[in-house]
Amino acid sequence: MLGKAIGIFDSGVGGLTVFKEVADLLPRENLIYLGDTARVPYGSKSVKTVQRYALEAAEFLVDRGVKLLVVACNTASAVALEQLRERFQLPVIGVIEPGARRACASRNRRIGVIGTEGTINSGRYPQAISALVPDARIFSIACPLFVPLAEEGWAEHEIARLTALEYLQPLLKAQIDTLVLGCTHYPLLHNTLRGIFGADVLLVDSAEETAKTVQQLFCRQGLENPDSGGRREFYVTDVPTRFERVGQAFLGAELGRVVQVEIG
Amino acid sequence: MLGKAIGIFDSGVGGLTVFKEVADLLPRENLIYLGDTARVPYGSKSVKTVQRYALEAAEFLVDRGVKLLVVACNTASAVALEQLRERFQLPVIGVIEPGARRACASRNRRIGVIGTEGTINSGRYPQAISALVPDARIFSIACPLFVPLAEEGWAEHEIARLTALEYLQPLLKAQIDTLVLGCTHYPLLHNTLRGIFGADVLLVDSAEETAKTVQQLFCRQGLENPDSGGRREFYVTDVPTRFERVGQAFLGAELGRVVQVEIG
Known part of the structure; x- marks a missing residue:
C-alpha cells in the first residue's frame, strides 16, 4: 500500500x-x-x-x-x-517562517527582503524576522520583473543584471549582509544577485x-x-x-x- | 432612457x-x-x-x-x-483584423508582428495579413517581457530599450517597413520602438x-x-x-x- x-x-x-x-x-x-x-x-x-x-x-x-x-x-x-x-x-x-529563521544569521542585523508586490505589501517577512531579532533593520523591495525574466530564461542575462541593479540600489546603500529571496523564482537569479552583492552577503533561499x-x-x-x-x-x-x-x-x-x- | x-x-x-x-x-x-x-x-x-x-x-x-x-x-x-x-x-x-488591414500600407511588403506568446503562436496576424497581401513576408516575434515592463512603468526606461533591441534584432535585419504592435500594452512602448526602428517604419497601433x-x-x-x-x-x-x-x-x-x- x-x-x-x-x-x-x-x-x-x-x-x-x-x-x-x-x-x-x-x-x-x-x-x-x-x-x-x-x-x-x-x-x-x-x-x-x-x-x-x-x-x-x-x-x-x-x-x-x-x-x-x-x-x-x-x-x-x-x-x-x-x-x-x-x-x-x-x-x-x-516558506516565510523558514526563510525568516535563516535570515537571523545576519551579523550586522541589516537584512534585505525581495519578493512580489503581494509578498512585500503583506509585510510578513519583516514581521517574522522582527519577532526573532527585534532590533533588525529590514529593507523590503518588490521586484516584479524578476519572475518574467526568470521565466524567459534570462535570469543570467545582462538585462537581468541591469534590472537587479535598478531595483536593489537601496539595499546596496543600506549595507545589508543578508538578502532573503522571497519568491520561488528568485533562486534562478542566484548568480546575478551574487554578482551584485559579492561573496559576503548571505543569500537566503526559502526553498x-x-x-x-x-x-x-x-x-x-x-x-x-x-x-x-x-x-x-x-x-x-x-x-x-x-x-x-x-x-x-x-x-x-x-x-x-x-x-x-x-x-x- | x-x-x-x-x-x-x-x-x-x-x-x-x-x-x-x-x-x-x-x-x-x-x-x-x-x-x-x-x-x-x-x-x-x-x-x-x-x-x-x-x-x-x-x-x-x-x-x-x-x-x-x-x-x-x-x-x-x-x-x-x-x-x-x-x-x-x-x-x-x-483587434487582429483591423491591425492587419492597416499593415497592408507596407510598401516593401516586409511586415513585422510582435505580441504575446499566445498571439504569436496562433499565427492569426500572418494569416489575416496574407489574406490581404498574398506576397507579404511576415516576421513574427513574441516579446513576453514587454507587458511586465509596461506595467512596471518602465516602457521608456533604458532596460526596455535593451530588451526591445534583444527581441527585435531579426526584424531590423529583415528590413521591415511596418511593425504591428499586436498587444494592447505595446503602444506604451511607442517611443522606445520608434527609437529603435527610426521614423520610416510604420508602427501599427491595433487600438x-x-x-x-x-x-x-x-x-x-x-x-x-x-x-x-x-x-x-x-x-x-x-x-x-x-x-x-x-x-x-x-x-x-x-x-x-x-x-x-x-x-x-
Whole structure:
C-alpha cells in the first residue's frame, strides 16, 4: 500500500524549487505537486483573490489525502497561511517562517527582503524576522520583473543584471549582509544577485530552508513513510506544455507526466 | 432612457488603450469595460483556457445588454473570436483584423508582428495579413517581457530599450517597413520602438485601428445612440486598486469608479 504523500502547491512553476529540495531531503516520500497555471501569477493579485485561490489549491491536495501541506508560493504563504491552518486538520508549512529563521544569521542585523508586490505589501517577512531579532533593520523591495525574466530564461542575462541593479540600489546603500529571496523564482537569479552583492552577503533561499523545516517536522512528529517508494505526481490547472518546458529549469530534471485538473 | 452600450473586454488593464480610442471617436456612446484582472495575463496561457475565459468575460457583458462586443485583448482575439461570434447574436470585433488591414500600407511588403506568446503562436496576424497581401513576408516575434515592463512603468526606461533591441534584432535585419504592435500594452512602448526602428517604419497601433472599425460599423449598421450621454462603466474581477493605479497610464485620464465582479 502506498503511504500518504506530501502535498506542495504554488501559483505555477516556481514552487518546483521547493519540490526539488524536499525531494532531495526526503527521497523516499511520495510527493504531489499542484501548479495553478491557469491563474498564475498570484504576486500581483489582491489578498482576497490569493486567499481564495490558495484555499482551492489546498483543497485539491487535501482531497487526495496528503499528510502535510507545503505552501511553496511566497505570496500565498504571506497572505493565506493562517486561513489554511484554520481550515485543514493537518500540518501546513509556508516558506516565510523558514526563510525568516535563516535570515537571523545576519551579523550586522541589516537584512534585505525581495519578493512580489503581494509578498512585500503583506509585510510578513519583516514581521517574522522582527519577532526573532527585534532590533533588525529590514529593507523590503518588490521586484516584479524578476519572475518574467526568470521565466524567459534570462535570469543570467545582462538585462537581468541591469534590472537587479535598478531595483536593489537601496539595499546596496543600506549595507545589508543578508538578502532573503522571497519568491520561488528568485533562486534562478542566484548568480546575478551574487554578482551584485559579492561573496559576503548571505543569500537566503526559502526553498532550501522550507525543505529543512519539513524534514525536521517529519522527524519530530514521526510522519515518515520510509517504504513509500518516492512516487512523484504533478498537476496543473492549464494545459501542461509550458509547465513541462519551463519546469525543467526549476527542477533541474525532467518532470515526467503532468496532468491537467480543474480546481475552484 | 439610456441607450445600449458598447462592451469592451480585456485580460486586464491593457484594453484601456482600445477603450480610450473608442471613447475618442464615439464620445457620446455608453461604454462598459471589463478587465479580467483575477486571471490576467492571457498571453502565456493555453488556447483552451483563454477561450473559456473569453466566453465568460463576453457573457458578463452580453448579460448587461451591450449592442456590440469589442475584444480588446489580442490573445483572446487571436484564439476565441470565432467562438464568440458563434455563441452570441451581436457584432463582435477583435483587434487582429483591423491591425492587419492597416499593415497592408507596407510598401516593401516586409511586415513585422510582435505580441504575446499566445498571439504569436496562433499565427492569426500572418494569416489575416496574407489574406490581404498574398506576397507579404511576415516576421513574427513574441516579446513576453514587454507587458511586465509596461506595467512596471518602465516602457521608456533604458532596460526596455535593451530588451526591445534583444527581441527585435531579426526584424531590423529583415528590413521591415511596418511593425504591428499586436498587444494592447505595446503602444506604451511607442517611443522606445520608434527609437529603435527610426521614423520610416510604420508602427501599427491595433487600438486606433479597432476604434475606426467600430466607428465604421456604427455608421454602416446605424448602431449609433447620439443621445446616450457617454456613460462609462469599469468592471474588474480582482480588487480595483491596482487597476485604478496602472489604468491611468493607459487611459491617459482618471478612471472614476471601478467595480469588482465575479465571472465564470
